Amino acid sequence: MALEDFKIILSLIKQNPVSLTGLVIVAGFIVVGVLAPYILPYPEDAWGEVYHLEKRFLPPSLEHPFGTDDMGRDVFSRVLLGARFSLIIAVGVVGLALLIGVPMGLIAGYLGGRVGTILMRITDMFLAFPPLLLAIALAATLGRGLVNTIIALAISWWPWYARLVYVQVNSIKSLPYVDAAKIIGLSPLAIMFKHVLPNALTPVTVQAALDMGSAILEAAGLSFLGVGVKPPTPEWGLLVTEGWSSINVAWWISLFPGLAILVTVLGFNLLADALREASDPRLRRILLISGRV
Amino acid sequence: MSQSREGWVIKVPLLEVHNLVKYFPLRKGLLGRIVGYVKAVDGVSFSISENETFSLVGESGSGKTTIARCVLGLLKPTSGRIVFMGKDIFKLSKEEIRWYRRNVQAVFQNPFLSLNPRMKVEDIVAEPLKVHYKDMSKEEIRRRVYDLLEKVGLTADLAKRSPYDLSGGQAQRVAIARAVILKPKLIVLDEPTSALDVSVQAQILNLLVDLKNELKLSYLMISHDLSVVRYISDWVAVMYLGKIVELAPAEELFEKPLHPYTQALLSSVPEPDPRAMRAKKRIVLRGEPPSAVNPPAGCRLHPRCPYASEECKKEEPKLVEYERGHWVACHLYTHK
């Protein structure tokens, strides 16, 4: 998105406390995710390399704000580091899915005809599976691990982007500004990248923000089902699972990573809403007219 | 044609359209079986000379926009030829296509839809220069863009804005600037003012007239608004269901309309003069235009025409020169 859009989006978000909350949560998540390894109170606990049998099942305290787990590890440190893995998963899944889906939709939409039909039929084949089931099947086949989780989720998701971009491109390519670009003498490739793609990406941006949250949630789901990330990686879904068996004695082990998932997903959803609003040209126009007429 | 001191002079036609036909297939079912054709344009011929405004008027479905899109090379005609400065535009080499693009530009109805919302005004206007003059310096491009923005009546501070920050009139000026920056010979104007308020429409029409005189432009104007057409045109062709029914110099057509359809159109135009409106003799057409999939046999107007005779149902009238320069396709005038 251009700088101009960014400014408009920021000013819109600032005016709406709900959107602002979303922005703050997402920004906080990213900061924690990036800085996590350097701000851990108990780095060794976080990476899960140690046992402190004397500190098992300690409830939340000043020393251990989120308590400790069945191996005496500091849950707060593990949740903090978990943010990094969730961030990697979110960016990885959405990034990979965009990388496959956007070109697919763009080519299919712009070329149309036989090539377009074939590409979209392939996409439809993937869409025929429920995405979570497909992801579980893929993850189980590929084996546990961070990279495999990302691949499994991305493969089940790219068709949605392909379809979204395809629909957008299809409607944009018949707009007068695309005709105008042809009349000017621009090559089809230049028209595709300069005039069609940037305008098709607006709803994709919104969807991507929304999906970052879903990716975290689904990765957690895969971990919870035992086909996702390998322990002792402090991925949030895995943390929830680890505490599950002792939920009656130590509720905090599952609760805090669960809350982290909830808040982060909520943050991405709120931000996506704000982006959707800001990217509506009609709304922007109303704002600008009322501001400048 | 125009009159000079020496008498009638035949001008070199800039654009000639010969017997243009464009059918759109109607498909049905999974396999896309063709079940019929929309006969959008069904044998249309006309020519436009240098520095002349030629208007195609007609109601929706008359085929006027399809002709414009063929001339702009956005649609390939089913048959017929479009010749620009002696060259068939569908048989051009790659280099000639670039030459054609430099010389034929367009302005569309809705300025907000015809400008990329993600580009700034100056980039929109500069784009044609960047496409056609790859080695032009940035300063030269900038200078030309800003000069032109001023010429079309836009202040320099608008150059950095996005189209959505502009009013309708300002946005249409940007579209006009983009169309003239390459100094084309012909501009296709597709309903250029119908999305604008009247006071803004007047400014845009005046601008178009000024640019035509200054840059020696020719216009192919597409419009349903007869008042606008009279103001801007040298020649007018009236279309009905894919055919030209009358073609004449603008003044002649408005003062002495021959075809019943032209007469009906003119008598339907509301004018801001209540007395004249009451005094006007109205020629009313029955019903609505039929579909262009199966146009009526004979004269296409006959089911709605108050003067239709038996002959009109059977035989299609040809477009004939009834008076000098005044062509009409109606049996009322073929037997004189």
Next chain:
Amino acid sequence: MQAKPLVVRDLTIHYYTLHGVVKAVRGVSFAVGRGESLCLVGESGSGKSTIGLAVLGALPSNARVVSGKILINGVNILELSEKELEEIRGKEISMIFQDPVASFNPLFTIGQVLSDIIKYKLGVRDKNEAKKLALKALSEVGLPDPERIYNSYPHELSGGMLQRAAIAVALATRPSILVADEPTTMLDVTLQAQILDLLQGLRRKLGLALLFITHNLGVVAAICDKVLVIYAGSVVEYGPVDEVLLSPLHPYTKRLIECVPRSSVKTSRLKYIPGSLPDLRKDYPGCIFAPRCSEALEKCSRIAPKFVEAKPGHFVACHKAVKAG
């Protein structure tokens, strides 16, 4: 004297937007009598459509009526609850819009829409009776073969026919007031002429009070008795159509008429109104048109002109016109 069906007094409407309060309608008053047609004419941003929606009690959620009264057959609708309003809508006042396609639900046939309205608004429970009334409503608006139209879906009808059907729906309940917001703008001229003729005929036949909203001065001349010219939310001129269009008093009206190209005469050069619409968030102590007015006097930007009867029945808000008159 019997009260007029529609009376609007000193109506002021504001829109609340992120960039401030837009004062869209600024103290507008008018009345429409039985069998009379009044045109609200103005350019975009004049507030004419906002007035139309307000009269129907259908303003968007971010608009507020700040002051004024809207009397429908003597009842101020601004004091009614949504339920009471619903009762009045359709029965006493109806509206037709620019885009007839958008005013029909694509899933229902014209007949279903009409029968529902007849059933709920007129309380006709008998199915055959309702259908009879619906067919009558369709033939009244000049639709050929009402039986076929009755069973048609909106997409099966052309724009002109659909607008006729919309008129049938609006008038099926015999309201005393019809608000028409640019009902012919999307139609071709020959169809426009047909629809205008139809509305003209129905107005006379049913004694409708017709509030016609348009930007097209030609349409004004074709259909109206009285004209109300609005600029930037303010009434600048009001009078009989012949008076306002043939001997306009307000400079805005004069310039607006000069802007319009004619098909009946050759225009050598079109005049236009320089400048643009003022910022509607601000208040203006003087005449709101003064900054663009070529005839403005010194006091025009300081003192707001009163709305006075300059000639019998012909009102204008302009210092210059009143002085000259």
